[in-house]
Amino acid sequence: MTISYARLQEYLSLIGPRAGNAPHGEFWDVDRNIFIGMNIPGVGCNGAAIPAVDAANPAASGFLEILKAGLCENPQMPRFAKKVTSASYNVTLSDGSVVTGAQMLQDIEDWLVAGCPEK
Incomplete structure (x- = not known):
């Protein structure tokens, strides 16, 4: 089952708890329709903006x-915290469940490939 946009937001908030200090801020703290059409604020590649969601290759x-x-x-994020790719990375969600970094990355990829569902 694919995660919801609300779960994606929770994941990103847990991965980057100090993101408010980053150039991009908590860019995921917006309506889903805005998120899927936006560029990542303050982040670029060779002078070009980086879309948050790549519709051609989600x-x-x-x-x-x-x-x-x-x-x-752009370096791997979060810059000054444990990386989600670390073998020992895990977080406790608001419902009390524990999710590993590997599962979070897979859930995010699945969400993107499924068309970024709201629910």
């Missing part, structure tokens, strides 16, 4: 690539 969407390994001149 599994290679900018924010997911940056979480996995970095993209273009």
Whole structure:
């Protein structure tokens, strides 16, 4: 079952708890329709904006690539915290369930490939 946009927002907030200090801020704290059509604020590649969601290749969407390994001149995020790709990475969600970083990345990719569903 694909995650909802609300779950995606929760994941990103847990991955980047200090994102408000980053150039992109908490760019996911917007309506889903805005999110899927926006560029990642303050982040670019060779002078060009990076779309949050790549409609032509959803599994290679900018924010997911940056979480996995970095993209273009942008390092892997979060810059000053444990990386979601770390073997020991996990978070506790608001419902009390624990999710590993690997599962989060897979859930995000599945959400993107499924067309970024609201629910």
